[in-house]
Amino acid sequence: MSEMNIIETQNLTKTYGDFTAVSHLNLHIKKGSVYGFLGPNGAGKSTTMKMLLGLAKPTSGSFHINRKSYPKDRIAILRDMGSFIEAPAFYGNLTGEENLEILRRILQLPKSAVADALELTGLTEHRKRQAKKYSLGMKQRLGLAGALLGHPPILILDEPTNGLDPIGIHEIRTLVRSLPEKYDCTVLVSSHLLPEVELMADDFGILNHGRLLFEGTMDALKRTAENAGLPTYNLEETFLSLIDMDNRNRGERI
């Protein structure tokens, strides 16, 4: 694998019965970059992330993370990753602080890590409240705090701004943007909205029906769109027409 890429997948595939959720995916995620992972509902973003975390077993294909290969080095890989998949996952009967404390002990981080993560996500004030009594956005922040705990070298964030207020969205965006510089961190962040990730990401991967339509920088995307005769004056338009074109091609294939 290339030295530059911290995450690389080779023909990563996941099928459920006869339905293919992710098909021959080849991702290249550069060390120290923010990678925006885009696609409409059901494209396979969460499934891909679950495979990277070992929560779902790939049907075929393989991947390397930080020069370690799955499944041989599963535990070593997980030690390098902070994650937040789909909905926040926590223990509702515990307070926000107690939740993070459990994670801290498993990850064997210094005591200060919890206060640090609470501060970073703006939960310090609510740390003594039971997590099931948190508001939607606060749960989301708790999930993020769990992912950010101890500043892991790789962060996997699945729609991290879901359910946040505009100020929260802005905060998280700024935070994600600053992570590579501050903590030498690589971030894989998924979203439905191209304009949203455009503000955070260096590279983009666009997924539709489990297949990678495009991978590269924003400039490369604009060039690709221009060559294909798609609109480029508006990113939303570009994204939509790219998906639409693929859906039409797909219809012809079937």
Add this chain to the structure above:
Amino acid sequence: MSGTRVPFLQPFLETRKLRRTGFCPAFLGGGLLGALVPAVNMAVRAESFTSQSGSPFRILMDANWQLMAQLNIFLVVCGACILYHTEYADNGIQKARSLPMRPLCLFLGKLTILAVSCLLPLCIEALSLLLCRAHWFSDSAGAGRQLLAGLAFELVLLLPTAAAMLFLSSMCQNMWISLGAGVILVFFSSMLPQGSAAVALMPFASPYRMLHQFSGREALWMCALCLGEVLLFCAAERIYHNIRRCFS
């Protein structure tokens, strides 16, 4: 390597997850309820027991253990359900599974907690038997050893039930399903013929046995086979974990 310390610490971490779940009150209350059984039984019809010949513990156990054991099994069922309900209720288990830990660690941690928690009701019940004996029977030679041996034996006999129930709860995202299945199994197992050796070893049925029903050798075999069953359920959990990952 620093990661190796985690499996060892797992039971301690698991106890932290039990705050505000009612797990400890349940075991305390269950133990007290079990302790009431021999006391009430003796208080109501003391003569029919004190008139019997033989070891007092034996008389007390024969008269009360069926009900006490059933209460203990119920407690184990509830305990296992609570242990996994905290994981599934707000999807904490997804986070747990994406941490650098061996997949079986979670199960083993919970099994350790459940086994240790069973000591609480068993000790309260033993204490109650001891008090009943002191109060209603005159002969009290060699009480301590008999009681401790019985306690250890009953704890080991509860372990297959604990492992089986935890395995079941780990498969059910919805606590009511595992609880319902557990309750059905408790009633089903109490209806099985008590004499057969195969039944005596089954999870949910084994805790009804008493130490004095067996010779020393047989009792040791029982314990060994029960521990074997626990290993079997651990292996089953491991296999289930691999299968589940293919479908999730």
